[in-house]
Amino acid sequence: MFRFLPEQASSFAPEVDWLHNIITDLSVFFTVAIVGTMIYFAIRYRKRDGVDHETPAINGSHALELVWTIVPSIICVYIAYYGIAIYNDMRTVGENPLIINVTAQKWKWDFQYATGKSTTGEVVIPVDRPVKFVLTSTDVLHSFFVPSMRVKSDAVPGHYTYVAFTPVKTGSYHTFCTEYCGKDHSAMLATLRVVPQSEYEQWLADNSAELALAAKGPVDKGRTLYQQKGCNACHSLDGSRIVGPSFQKIYMRKEKCTDGNEYVADENYIRNSILHPNALIVEGYAPNMMPVFEGQLSDEDINALIAFMRTLDGTSVAPKPVVAKKEEVDLSKLTPAERGKKLYQEKLCATCHSLDGSKIVGPSFKGLYGTPQKLTDGTSVAADDAYLKESILNPMAKVVEGYPPAMPPYQGQLNDENISDITEFLKTVK
Numbered sequence: 001m002f003r004f005l006p007e008q009a010s011s012f013a014p015e016v017d018w019l020h021n022i023i024t025d026l027s028v029f030f031t032v033a034i035v036g037t038m039i040y041f042a043i044r045y046r047k048r049d050g051v052d053h054e055t056p057a058i059n060g061s062h063a064l065e066l067v068w069t070i071v072p073s074i075i076c077v078y079i080a081y082y083g084i085a086i087y088n089d090m091r092t093v094g095e096n097p098l099i100i101n102v103t104a105q106k107w108k109w110d111f112q113y114a115t116g117k118s119t120t121g122e123v124v125i126p127v128d129r130p131v132k133f134v135l136t137s138t139d140v141l142h143s144f145f146v147p148s149m150r151v152k153s154d155a156v157p158g159h160y161t162y163v164a165f166t167p168v169k170t171g172s173y174h175t176f177c178t179e180y181c182g183k184d185h186s187a188m189l190a191t192l193r194v195v196p197q198s199e200y201e202q203w204l205a206d207n208s209a210e211l212a213l214a215a216k217g218p219v220d221k222g223r224t225l226y227q228q229k230g231c232n233a234c235h236s237l238d239g240s241r242i243v244g245p246s247f248q249k250i251y252m253r254k255e256k257c258t259d260g261n262e263y264v265a266d267e268n269y270i271r272n273s274i275l276h277p278n279a280l281i282v283e284g285y286a287p288n289m290m291p292v293f294e295g296q297l298s299d300e301d302i303n304a305l306i307a308f309m310r311t312l313d314g315t316s317v318a319p320k321p322v323v324a325k326k327e328e329v330d331l332s333k334l335t336p337a338e339r340g341k342k343l344y345q346e347k348l349c350a351t352c353h354s355l356d357g358s359k360i361v362g363p364s365f366k367g368l369y370g371t372p373q374k375l376t377d378g379t380s381v382a383a384d385d386a387y388l389k390e391s392i393l394n395p396m397a398k399v400v401e402g403y404p405p406a407m408p409p410y411q412g413q414l415n416d417e418n419i420s421d422i423t424e425f426l427k428t429v430k
């Protein structure tokens with residue numbers, strides 16, 4: 001009865017559900033039996049036609065007393081026994097676990113791998129390998145909940161807790177915060193992706209997101225960090241007050257702080273406000289609200305954030321990064337192959353495809369044009385113009401053997417002329 005539980009994606013999920021279902025069934029059975037009898041008696045022995053129907057007065061029954069003491073005791077011990085045994089299973093970390101640090105912060109989840117790779121809002125793990133998530137929080141109490149894995153634990157500031165399980169099915173699973181933690185609590189979500197071991201390794205080694213971020217100008221990078229690191233949850237760009245002061249016109253603004261002094265929000269002030277937010281508190285704002293970013297942002301990240309803040313004076317537009325400026329080069333003066341090479345760099349193909357035969361995330365472009373390609377479906381196809389076009393616009397259609405389907409589709413980002421320029425360029429990479 002009442003089987004509304006989510007997918008069973010961890011090794012102990014069936015046991016947890018089994019116990020959950022037994023307890024629910026027993027509760028429903030006894031509720032119906034007891035309340036049903038009560039209702040029956042109330043009707044059967046009600047006062048009718050002004051006459052009380054007297055019932056026999058029974059003074060104690062040993063048999064009945066024994067039954068309703070012993071039967072519930074056995075049921076309780078049974079539930080307690082399996083409760084303890086299954087809880088024990090859930091708290092035991094499997095052998096050779098993958099350990100991932102999870103940091104909760106208003107209002108996002110950060111994940112850090114032993115290799116140094118870190119992600120926000122998404123965590124990828126291999127199937128069939130025990131995993132241990134070590135949880136903590138930088139601000140208030142949060143709670144890490146993955147229903148499909150049947151795990152949940154509080155994330156506590158200044159303290160470590162954990163959840164451990166072995167995923168048995170690939171797929172994408174919802175992760176929630178289940179401890180009310182403020183304004184955007186309901187948006188504090190993450191996706192847990194369980195993938196085959198080989199795809200996991202590929203994903204872990206892929207640093208194209210970091211490279212793409214590094215390829216941006218500092219202002220764009222600062223804007224990205226502003227969102228990625230969750231500053232936007234508390235600092236607006238339009239002058240409105242959220243949890244903290246708006247970033248609009250923040251650069252060189254005079255700030256009155258609770259220590260009674262006035263400070264100019266120059267580079268040093270901003271840097272200190274980010275790394276040690278509680279050293280100076282802006283008047284009118286609460287202390288201990290902003291998470292400490294020391295150790296989470298590099299000097300380069302802070303430079304980028306400051307560069308971004310400088311553009312928020314309400315009048316100036318963000319200076320174009322140097323790469324964008326190059327676009328003003330007269331393209332018609334370039335040969336198609338030269339334009340193709342520019343696209344190869346600007347569209348970040350270079351982060352995944354080498355020109356010298358080495359394998360990065362995708363196959364090298366060296367000698368690609370005209371060479372037969374082996375695909376994952378076992379067929380072979382010549383790398384001609386049509387194949388290249390399809391590979392770029394819709395990479396999932398034909399996936400090269402030995403590579404993950406990791407290439408983003410460029411449909412809508414490159415036009416026919418761009419594609420033919422890239423093809424001309426590929427012809428020159430021998």
Ligand code: HEC
Nearest residue numbers: 229230231234243244245255273277280281282285289290
């Ligand atoms: C949970 C809310 C919260 C988050 C997230 C947050 N801040 Fe803050 N921030 C505050 C509050 C509240 C203040 C004002 C109190 C103080 O001075 O510490 C503040 C103050 C500041 C100040 C000084 C502002 C001024 O007007 O003098 C800077 C600079 C700043 N934050 C930068 C950042 C950056 C950069 C991030 C993201 C990397 C960030 N904050 C994330 C809440 C937050």
Ligand code: HEC
Nearest residue numbers: 347348349352361362363373391395398399400403406407
């Ligand atoms: C995030 C990494 C990534 C980026 C960025 C990327 N690719 Fe790919 N690409 C791959 C992977 C992985 C494969 C192999 C799997 C497949 O065929 O889909 C691939 C396959 C290809 C193929 C087929 C190669 C072969 O050996 O048959 C072509 C052509 C290609 N990419 C062109 C491009 C172009 C042009 C760009 C830039 C506009 C680009 N890619 C950007 C990852 C990437």
Ligand SMILES: [Cu+2]
Nearest residue numbers: 142177181188
């Ligand atoms: Cu939370």
